[in-house]
Amino acid sequence: MKTEALYQKIARTIAEQIQSETLQQGDKLPSIRSAQKLYNVSINTVKLAYLELESHSLIEPRPKSGYFVSQTSQRKLALPSVTRIKATEKKETAQDLVDKVFGTIANEDVTQFALGIPGKNFLPLAKLNKAIIKAVKDRDDSATSYEPVQGSEHLRREIAKWALVLEGKITEEDLVITSGAINAIYNGLMAVTKPGDAVAIETPAYFGVLRAIQLLGLRAIEVPTHPVLGVDLDALKEILPQVAACCFVTNFNNPMGFQMPDENKKELVRLITHYNVPLIEDDIYGNLFFGAERPKPCKYYDEAGLVMWCGSVSKTMAPGYRVGWVAPGQF
Structure with missing residues (x-):
């Protein structure tokens, strides 16, 4: 200790x-x-x-x-109440919200809380630019060639080594490079659903996921969500036979901020395994931890290959790079 x-x-x-x-x-x-x-x-x-x-x-x-x-040291805000939306099918229209959010990106008078992106002042821009130039020079003409279908082998190898939280459970062969995490989620949904299928999501949920569900002609089923524990697993159990997939943010959830406890993650994996329902796990915020140990994703407990683990460097390096990945398991 x-x-x-x-x-x-x-x-x-x-x-x-x-x-x-x-x-x-x-x-x-x-x-x-x-x-x-x-x-x-x-x-x-x-x-x-x-x-x-x-x-x-x-x-x-x-x-x-x-x-x-400090004047804020003893100000304790009440936790949000557990969402009590009935777990039934609901068509979501996210386009208006998406347009509104992205329409304010260029406005310097607006402080962005709708998008999980670091402020430019926090980014070592000179070092990042220097690293990009060096990478292009080191690659010679290979930087202009097609990559393997799964993406750069070197990048996949580095991500596999970097994913220490999975304790060697994935290799470069288990990864697919994507254009950011939302592209990984979109591809995951395409791989396991067809138009008209239902997808279980948290409520409230990240608007990008709602948009992906809408574009693919899917239906969202909102599951009651606790501000500390995450998805209500009892409510989820009732609807799992009705859904083709689940899509959850288990670590530092957007927008609620919770970190699902390990025991809940284990039970979530047990449930999806029992009902043979794939879980698209958006772990994009997992590396933004400030404790002694990085929280484990559900993928860590997955033995059946049903968890599709998605991540990117958008929150830890720079959102404009659009570098993401997915470990799709059996899919």
């Missing part, structure tokens, strides 16, 4: 005082020198502890005044 650093212990102690409201919003913390004497540690240790608390928005520095308990 990893030993907790001294600055982390101090930060945890202060955080607990804030959460218990021993320290109130607006209260001033001891100065760095006072805290050094109080905890009998170095000044650097206190600075690290305060930086840790500041990174979690628990405290805030004020010029020439010191550190204070």
